[in-house]
Amino acid sequence: MLTIKEVTEITEIAAPTLRYYEKEGLLPHVKRNENGKRLYDEEDLSWIYFVTALRATGMPIAQIQKYVYLYKEGDSTISERKLMMLYHKKxxxxxxxxxxxxxxxxxxxxxxxxxxxxxxxxxxxxx
Amino acid sequence: MLTIKEVTEITEIAAPTLRYYEKEGLLPHVKRNENGKRLYDEEDLSWIYFVTALRATGMPIAQIQKYVYLYKEGDSTISERKLMMLYHKKxxxxxxxxxxxxxxxxxxxxxxxxxxxxxxxxxxxxx
DNA sequence: AATTCACTTGAAGTACACTTTAACAGGAGG
DNA sequence: CCTCCTGTTAAAGTGTACTTCAAGTGAATT
Structure with missing residues (x-):
């Protein structure tokens, strides 16, 4: 498990940006330790890289929000998420x-x- | 010579945006009629299309400003302007x-x- | 003469995505 | 014990590029 500082060093994304993404619901399931400090695992890193790729290709925060919301809904939203990605690819x-x-x-x-x-x-x- | 309305119809750029570009010095030599209303000629249209291409490729307003400033300086700035375009191409x-x-x-x-x-x-x- | 229209200006407002600040908390080292 | 470091939060601030607004002008139509 990585601290926010370690993640900023690995991903070169500023800590306030990571907190902002999390607050906006772009990063599901970021855990906390007993003192309330963020702890990131490999899956969180994957999400960060994915969000970064979407942002770098111009997807607005609000749309990524919607995508993560669908992800949290579970498998029933797979086709809708796939459609979002197809549209974004275009x-x-x-x-x-x-x-x-x-x-x-x-x-x-x-x-x-x-x-x-x-x-x-x-x-x-x-x- | 075209009015601002005609230019908005031809270029599909909003009139406030055209005024904004002019105010920021992105459009050199836009003329006025006797009542102070803008009149655009073919060369102005070329500038508008060029600025649009630069903006569409992510060049900031400030850099276009600098380019137009160099253009107004005359032929002595040709090599610098060419360098700007080479850099932007990259x-x-x-x-x-x-x-x-x-x-x-x-x-x-x-x-x-x-x-x-x-x-x-x-x-x-x-x- | 009054209204309508297209234009003018400077200034304020908006959208988006961060970024900075202020105030605070907990643990480590001297 | 005190200071430093790293973290926390909510809220305010920033930068960029427009966009909207308010107030006014002048020509043309009713």
Missing amino acids: EIERSIRDLYFNLDKINYKLALYDVLESQIERTSIKI | EIERSIRDLYFNLDKINYKLALYDVLESQIERTSIKI
Whole structure:
């Protein structure tokens, strides 16, 4: 069992953020010791990594909340949870497509700068 | 020359957002008519689309501000602006890599759900 | 002339996800 | 015993990017 400090060192997530996630119901079953201090096990670490992956891909806190709520409901919600993940997967794929689309525009801009610089170079030689 | 309303219809960007971008210095040379109302030309539209692409790829307002400031300085800042775009291109590529990395985790989760569902199916048949 | 409409401004408000603060508690080391 | 360290809580604060509001202007329609 790990203390919150050990978890911050392993996951590089700030302690207030871990407490915030727990308070918002994003981390089910985090235990406490006899003094009320948090103790994390391997399963808690898995949850932290999973929540981090969802956040990093833009899932809002409220949606993760809903997912964890369904998880706590048990096996009867498996298909709904799977649907949530399928939907989120499509969102991520859309984000990736959008990024590629806009990356094209940046590359176009960079190509223009190449042209501009070579023009300036030629002009300089003439002078 | 287009009014702000026409630009909102063409770009689907809200008028307050266009005013906000202009106030923050993200849109150089937006003209006004004799009554002080905004008039946008093709070049303004290009800027709007460019700013939108930068925002959509996560560039902060402050950095776009700096870019536009350099643009206004003239040709002497071309290499610095090009560097900004090169750096941003790398950021976008990193974002795309991160999204793929986390998409893998979501796909792994989905694979687990497939296993779970087929298990439940087999159990149901047995009952 | 009065209303309506599209615009203007500065300032305040909102949403989201943390982050910081204040006040306190319990155990360890000097 | 005192201080330090690590933890606890609720509440307030922060940063970013808008978004909404209040008050006003000027042109056009009824």
